[in-house]
Amino acid sequence: MANPLVPGLLRDHLSELADRDERVDGRGQWDGRELTIEVNPLPNAEGSAKVTMGDTIVFVGIKFQIQTPYPDRPNQGGLMTSAELRPVAGRHYEPGPPSPESIEMGRVVDRGIRESGCLDVDALCIIPGEKAWQVIIDCFAISDDGNMFDAFALAAIVALKNAIVPAERFDVGEDYPLPISLMPIMCSYHKVGGRFVYDASREEEVGGDERIHITLGDDGHVHSLQKGLKGVFTAAEFDEIMTAARQRVSELQEIVNNL
Amino acid sequence: MGGYGDVQMIDEDGKRVDGRGPGDLRPIEIEVGVVPVADGSASIRWGANYAIATVYGPMEAHPRKISRQERAVLDVRYNMAPFSTTDRMRPGFNRRSREISKVTSDALESVVQLELYPRSKIRVEIEVLCAEAGTRCVGLTAASVALADAGIPMTDMVVSVASGKINGVVVCDLNKEEDNYGEADLPMGVLPNTGDLVFLQMDGDLSPEEFQQAWDYNVNAAQAVHEIMVAALADRYGGGE
Amino acid sequence: MGEDGASDGRGSGRDIKLVVPGEALGPAADRIVGHGVGRRGDQLIATRLGHLCEQGSEVSVVPVKTAYMPRPGDLVVGYIEGMRANIWFIDIGAPFNAILPMSLAPGKVDYGATRDAMDVGTTILCRVQEVDESHSSVVTMKGMGLRKLNSGFVDQVPPHLNAQIIGSKGSMIQMLKEASDCRIIVGQNGRLWIEGEPEGVRLVRDALKMIRETGHAPGLAGRVQGLLDS
Numbered sequence: 001m002a003n004p005l006v007p008g009l010l011r012d013h014l015s016e017l018a019d020r021d022e023r024v025d026g027r028g029q030w031d032g033r034e035l036t037i038e039v040n041p042l043p044n045a046e047g048s049a050k051v052t053m054g055d056t057i058v059f060v061g062i063k064f065q066i067q068t069p070y071p072d073r074p075n076q077g078g079l080m081t082s083a084e085l086r087p088v089a090g091r092h093y094e095p096g097p098p099s100p101e102s103i104e105m106g107r108v109v110d111r112g113i114r115e116s117g118c119l120d121v122d123a124l125c126i127i128p129g130e131k132a133w134q135v136i137i138d139c140f141a142i143s144d145d146g147n148m149f150d151a152f153a154l155a156a157i158v159a160l161k162n163a164i165v166p167a168e169r170f171d172v173g174e175d176y177p178l179p180i181s182l183m184p185i186m187c188s189y190h191k192v193g194g195r196f197v198y199d200a201s202r203e204e205e206v207g208g209d210e211r212i213h214i215t216l217g218d219d220g221h222v223h224s225l226q227k228g229l230k231g232v233f234t235a236a237e238f239d240e241i242m243t244a245a246r247q248r249v250s251e252l253q254e255i256v257n258n259l
Numbered sequence: 260m261g262g263y264g265d266v267q268m269i270d271e272d273g274k275r276v277d278g279r280g281p282g283d284l285r286p287i288e289i290e291v292g293v294v295p296v297a298d299g300s301a302s303i304r305w306g307a308n309y310a311i312a313t314v315y316g317p318m319e320a321h322p323r324k325i326s327r328q329e330r331a332v333l334d335v336r337y338n339m340a341p342f343s344t345t346d347r348m349r350p351g352f353n354r355r356s357r358e359i360s361k362v363t364s365d366a367l368e369s370v371v372q373l374e375l376y377p378r379s380k381i382r383v384e385i386e387v388l389c390a391e392a393g394t395r396c397v398g399l400t401a402a403s404v405a406l407a408d409a410g411i412p413m414t415d416m417v418v419s420v421a422s423g424k425i426n427g428v429v430v431c432d433l434n435k436e437e438d439n440y441g442e443a444d445l446p447m448g449v450l451p452n453t454g455d456l457v458f459l460q461m462d463g464d465l466s467p468e469e470f471q472q473a474w475d476y477n478v479n480a481a482q483a484v485h486e487i488m489v490a491a492l493a494d495r496y497g498g499g500e
Numbered sequence: 501m502g503e504d505g506a507s508d509g510r511g512s513g514r515d516i517k518l519v520v521p522g523e524a525l526g527p528a529a530d531r532i533v534g535h536g537v538g539r540r541g542d543q544l545i546a547t548r549l550g551h552l553c554e555q556g557s558e559v560s561v562v563p564v565k566t567a568y569m570p571r572p573g574d575l576v577v578g579y580i581e582g583m584r585a586n587i588w589f590i591d592i593g594a595p596f597n598a599i600l601p602m603s604l605a606p607g608k609v610d611y612g613a614t615r616d617a618m619d620v621g622t623t624i625l626c627r628v629q630e631v632d633e634s635h636s637s638v639v640t641m642k643g644m645g646l647r648k649l650n651s652g653f654v655d656q657v658p659p660h661l662n663a664q665i666i667g668s669k670g671s672m673i674q675m676l677k678e679a680s681d682c683r684i685i686v687g688q689n690g691r692l693w694i695e696g697e698p699e700g701v702r703l704v705r706d707a708l709k710m711i712r713e714t715g716h717a718p719g720l721a722g723r724v725q726g727l728l729d730s
Contacts, residue, residue: 005591007579008621013653017698026702043307044389045342055295059388061342084350086338088384090296091315095336097351138341138350142311142386143294169345202296298565317567317595328634331595370521372547376567377634379595407521407549410565410660414538414547415522452522452545489520492549496518496564496716 010207011193018193024203030244032199037154039162039259047163047178051155054201055145060155061138062163062178066170069125069132077124077132081110083139083152090144090202104228109139109153109186111224112215116184119160123179126172133165135178146202149213153186158256184223185252186215187245191231196241198248212241216249266440268425275437281430282476284420284483289401289491291408299409301491303401306434307391312401313384314409320380331376335364335383337398343390359395360385366399366419366448366458372412381411392438393421396446399458404488408495414450416488417457418481421446422473429469431476445473449481516718518564519546525559534560564716568593568659568689570637574628577654577691578639580621583614590626590639593659593689600626604640606647623649625685625693652683652695655708659690661715665708672721679728680704703728 017024027033033054042048045061069076083106087093113119124133137160139152163178190200192208200208210231215224227233269275279285285306294300299314320326325334337359341348367383383406385398396419403416423433424443433441443465448458465473519525525537525544533539536548537559546552550563570576570592578590581597588600602609609617618624625646626639641647657665665686666673677684680703682696694704707724714723 005579005581006621007623007654009623009649009652009654012651013701020698022698022702024705026706042309042342042389044344048342057294059340059342061340061388063342063347065347082341082350084341086384086386087315087336087382088294088297088311088313088338088386091298091318094321136341136347138347140340140342140386140388143296145296298567319596376595379635408565410548410550410563410567412536412547413521414540414545416520450522452524453540492520493518496549497516497718 006206010203014204014207015193018195023192023197025201027197029195030198030248032248033201035255037158037255037259039158045159046166047159047161049155049158049162051151051158053147053151053199055143056147056151057141057143058148058151058155059140059142060152060159061140062159063136063138064166064170065134065136066126066131066172067134069129074129075125076121078134079110079114079119079121079137080134081113081137081139081156082106083109083141083148085141085144085148089141093144104226105149105152106139108149108213108215108224108226109137109156111226112153112184112186113137113156113160115223116182116215116217116221118157118180118182118184118217120179120181131172135160135163144202146205147188147190147199149188149211150186150199153184153215154252154256157183157185158259161256182218183253183256184215184217185249185256186213186224187248187252188213189241189244191233196233196237198244212238214242214245216245218253220246266426268437268440269428269430273428275430277434279430281428282479284432284480285434287484287487289404289487291404291491291495297405297409299405299407299411301401301404301408303397303404305391305393305397305400306432307389308387308394308397309389310385310387310394310397310401312386312398312405314381314402314405314411315384316381316409317376317379317411318382320378326378326380329377330373331379331381333364333368333371333373333381333383335360335367335385335402337363337385337387337395339387339390339394343387359398362458362460363395363399363402366417367402367406369457370413370415370417370450371406372414375412392433392435393446395419396421399448400484400488404491407492415452416450416485417448418451418484418488419446419448419458420477420480420484422476422480424463424465424469424473429465429472429476431480443469443473445470445477447474447477447481449478451481451485454478517552518550519552519561520549521547525552530557532556532558534558536561536563563660565658566660567595569635570594570598570628570631570689572628572630574688575685576626576628576639576689577649577685577687577693578624578626578689580618580624582620583618585612585614588614588618590624592626592628592637592639593656593691594635594637596635598628598637598639600624600639600641604629604638604642606641618648623654623693625649625687649693652693653701655692655694655705657690657692657708657712657715659688661711662686662688662690664711664715664720665692667721672724675721675725675728676704676707
């Protein structure tokens, strides 16, 4: 990814706005952009979702493969998450091997889902020690206007919840819906103009500093955290965004449940 | 090409598995301006194919060594998303995608007025999100619309369609089932205003008569697809008259 | 463009027929080839997506989108992207960077002290001085009003919408300035410098967003007026 030029005026303007408790697009500190979720738009994926947050657009598709379980966990299937930030999604992207940013994104999305236990890996076993399902979550960006982490994580859980295990195609029984019991949701906060805001746009990301990603599951359990980019934050700041995240996660869980 | 002659893909009335006649296209829907951050973009649904094309530029050519003093470089990438196919497609380098990117670029270079933007670069990205058969044609067609949407000067818009042969019958625009049993495939890139060709590939086996039939199907279908492309642009930018 | 005045057809820019690249525009004989138009044999064709414009015998296409191509004399907002001992490289939103030589800087700059004078990320108001054959351009900061922009905010619209932002006889930009109580400078590269109270800047930005999203459709002035009033 090419490092974008950060005009000094943008940073100044963002902090001027932050001092007045305002944001560059008029949102409140904890407001998200307009969100739409489309379920299973991609017929060749076993489950898929398209998430639009403002001008950010991503797809996630679920695919299944059969693999031999790891010797130390003969009764378990596997999960793999990859995020692709291809040049289709923005002027600043360049072709080439996966960037550190996209690898970080894939891994943070993966941890939130894996650690929440929403996917019962024991249920993915077909024949112990011989065959088990590997669930592959592919995150694919179409339009990057900021906060790809949350868009990917949300699309991933929606796609998983709507995925069908293609057992017939692999000759191992009948197709069945992938059991997803819990709902991990990621909320990301960027420091912009000296304070944290939710769901930063690309303009805010470019003119901002560090970011913190929080994945919460059911009953407020914390499943993954990640601090990214250069910057320092205080325990009090973290407290504040954790409170905001708890609120937002339950709103998003309700939205996903009502799809 | 497979050539499993014993599978019946065309019924006694000449209807194909999805009910089309031999010269009929699958349903096609094009939408312009689907990627807000791009300079030009289009999505296309063509049968079960679903592809998105974006255009960025003209912009500074990076790395510097690729830039040309007398014209812009066209940097075209065709790619299939990992979830676009029945079996997951591994992301990364792929000889097939490279070849399609190259022939797509060659086709588009024949119409884009690159000489107007010396030393710069125009990026064209084609992403297949759901593949059914004929994705190179779908991608090239979408790229033409995205280039027009980006305001890039061109002498025409490339329209790409393919015809082929199943059960010894020449048909236009093979779907996935037909493609699996296809005996020949002839994808072409046609300039709708002149009938000139800028892209041509073929594999399989066609008699001279069959070849002519497939060729004619493509040339006719290109006109129909062109109308859909124009309508999609008019839909975005306010009508014809 | 986009004026909803009385329509008497020809030459007024009232024609909003959309043409696509490659579309035949009739015989070439006795007609002048304007912007966005080419020849194919004895026919004229559109070479860009846009609206057909016939003025007298000249046929042109007003493109729906266009990249910024610098021309001498253009007033532009640029960002310093890099420097050497005696020149700066300026991002002016064109397909390639422009050069600002030390000798055309606003004040006296010593050799090797370019960075002290203006560092990467600095926003400047400058003028395009020359554009050579291969589109390389040189900008200058010598001239009335040309300067380092130390305050305010820069927003961007595609350069083909500049005409809409200025409006007929400057009506749109005037309306924006009055409603927002902001100073606004419209760079020909589509970058606008806005300075004022944050509410005012917000209002201008909302209006620009509307222009970006709906600038190609008629009735823009009314829509922007509605936004400013609300």
